[in-house]
Amino acid sequence: MEYKVSDEIKKTYLSLSAQDDVQKALQFAEEDEKNDIDQLIEMTLIEAPTFHEHKRAQYMAARFTELGLENVTIDKNLVVYGTRKGTGGGPTVVVDGHMDTVFPEGTVKEVKREGDYLYAPGVGDDTAALAMELGMLRALNAAGVRTKGDLIFTATPREEGIGMLGGMRDFMNDHHEEVDCLVAIDGGRMNGITYQATGMRTVEVTFRGRDGHAAGMFGKISNSLNAAARAVAKIAELRVPEDPWTIFCVSNFHAGNDAGIHAIAGTTVIKYNIRSNSEEELARLDDEIARCIQEACDEEQARWGKDAISWERKYLATAPAGSGDINGNLCQAMYHLCEQYDTEPAFGNGGCTNASYGIAHGIPSICIGRQFVPRGMNIGSTAHQLNENMYIKDYYKCVQMGMLIALMMTGTPETPSAL
Ligand SMILES: [Zn+2]
Incomplete structure (x- = not known):
């Protein structure tokens, strides 16, 4: 044109x-x-x-x-x-x-x-x-x-x-x-x-459950790492429009430590970055991700029949669209x-x-x-x-x-x- x-x-x-x-x-x-x-x-x-x-x-x-x-x-x-x-x-x-x-x-x-x-x-x-x-x-x-x-x-x-x-x-x-x-x-x-x-949100999500021995607590508690992994798998399947241009990326995943190499991780942190030229699309995507996270926590609890995994979201940085x-x-x-x-x-x-x-x-x-x-x-x-x-x-x-x-x-x- x-x-x-x-x-x-x-x-x-x-x-x-x-x-x-x-x-x-x-x-x-x-x-x-x-x-x-x-x-x-x-x-x-x-x-x-x-x-x-x-x-x-x-x-x-x-x-x-x-x-x-x-x-x-x-x-x-x-x-x-x-x-x-x-x-x-x-x-x-x-x-x-x-x-x-x-x-x-x-x-x-x-x-x-x-x-x-x-x-x-x-x-x-x-x-x-x-x-x-x-x-x-x-x-x-x-x-x-x-x-x-x-x-x-x-x-x-x-x-x-x-x-x-x-x-x-x-x-x-x-x-x-x-x-x-x-x-x-x-x-x-x-x-x-x-x-x-392009609007942007960089977000940290912390999943919290209970720590426990890998064997001793097996079957007795949920695992925050499992919940986070379930969430990431769901997020990976999300679809976003090309127009307005929108992207998402899970960029970090931290759980456990070498001392607790044989332990169920009580805390897992993921970070994601989402961008869109539309503020509405950005908000919609953020809501979708929250839904994925909640579903993942629910599924983890249902799998073991124990302990809810709670999660909280912290905005590290945002820019308007x-x-x-x-x-x-x-x-x-x-x-x-x-x-x-x-x-x-x-x-x-x-x-x-x-x-x-x-x-x-x-x-x-x-x-x-x-x-x-x-x-x-x-x-x-x-x-x-x-x-x-x-x-x-x-x-x-x-x-x-x-x-x-x-x-x-x-x-x-x-x-x-x-x-
Ligand atoms: Zn510059």
């Missing part, structure tokens, strides 16, 4: 890119690329495992302050943010990168450069977004670009793993009423556009921008990104990438791997595109907002 970009969006882009100050900013961004890369390398060496982002937060706050943002804050949740004030009367736009990486402290020894690639754990995800934010600010400042709406730059903690978008969740809890648009930068390719929120408007002005603007830069625009199917918490609050939100991949070229993803790389050729175009999408949304005194 042909994707339509409205004349209004095209006009906004034309008007904006014809502005003298914007042209100057674009030019500056191109010439400033070496500084982006140097800063990216510097930041990569400031390690920031999820829940341990303090050093990077200090660094970002200092840079935001140097670059003239107002009210630079490291808040109680370790979210770093500051505002580049607009002239007034335009939408407030948040540009975000997350500070945390998936690697434990001590993983990053150096950043290697080979050809058009940098190599280091975390060099792309999502350190390159932070470098883009700083590059955008330098360019906007150097050219004296004024916006109508405020631009809020954020550097958020706890995006990855069990952090589960926690920094942006907290920021949006506190600030969603002030925010009109969110552009999160956290994808591989600049031209990959995430406009949906939802969808932005693929035909909305923000998506259209980003699509158009990709075409102008001759990089193939591609809307992703779902995504668990910081944009999810904008979408959850009904705010036009997308997540875009941080590597410039021209039409016809393909690069694989190495995010979350020790050999993570970052394609840095024409990185300045990422800075330019990040700046342009933000300006199209805030508007300028000469060019009205396209939001």
Whole structure:
């Protein structure tokens, strides 16, 4: 199906890119690329495992302050943010990168450069977004670009793993009423556009029965491990729709120990992860799993005629599901921008990104990438791997595109907002 970009969006882009100050900013961004890369390398060496982002937060706050943002804050949740004030009367736009990486402290020894690639754990995800934010600010400042709406730059903690978008969740809890648009930068390719929120639940289930000797208590008690295994077998048979995209995975199973190698396990713990682009589907699946677990416990009790196995569920992490408007002005603007830069625009199917918490609050939100991949070229993803790389050729175009999408949304005194 042909994707339509409205004349209004095209006009906004034309008007904006014809502005003298914007042209100057674009030019500056191109010439400033070496500084982006140097800063990216510097930041990569400031390690920031999820829940341990303090050093990077200090660094970002200092840079935001140097670059003239107002009210630079490291808040109680370790979210770093500051505002580049607009002239007034335009939408407030948040540009975000997350500070945390998936690697434990001590993983990053150096950043290697080979050809058009940098190599280091975390060099792309999502350190390159932070470098883009700083590059955008330098360019906007150097050219004296004024916006109508405020631009809020954020550097958020706890995006990855069990952090589960926690920094942006907290920021949006506190600030969603002030925010009109969110552009999160956290994808591989600049031209990959995430406009949906894949909901996610990571759940721990504890089955509790009685401990007992394998032989001495045989036939006298139920076994929590049996109940959990029955539950997992039932869960494995569940069916989920392809659309809305939904998945489930039992990812952990712990029971017994070597000391009790000849014992009936009193406690068994399983963990599962479920995801869906629909909140209803996610809830339905979670209910189905609960039904499987209850049936499994009932069957285990019926088998032995003894002891109920009880179970409890603990949510380790959750993220909301939802969808932005693929035909909305923000998506259209980003699509158009990709075409102008001759990089193939591609809307992703779902995504668990910081944009999810904008979408959850009904705010036009997308997540875009941080590597410039021209039409016809393909690069694989190495995010979350020790050999993570970052394609840095024409990185300045990422800075330019990040700046342009933000300006199209805030508007300028000469060019009205396209939001
Ligand atoms: Zn990321």
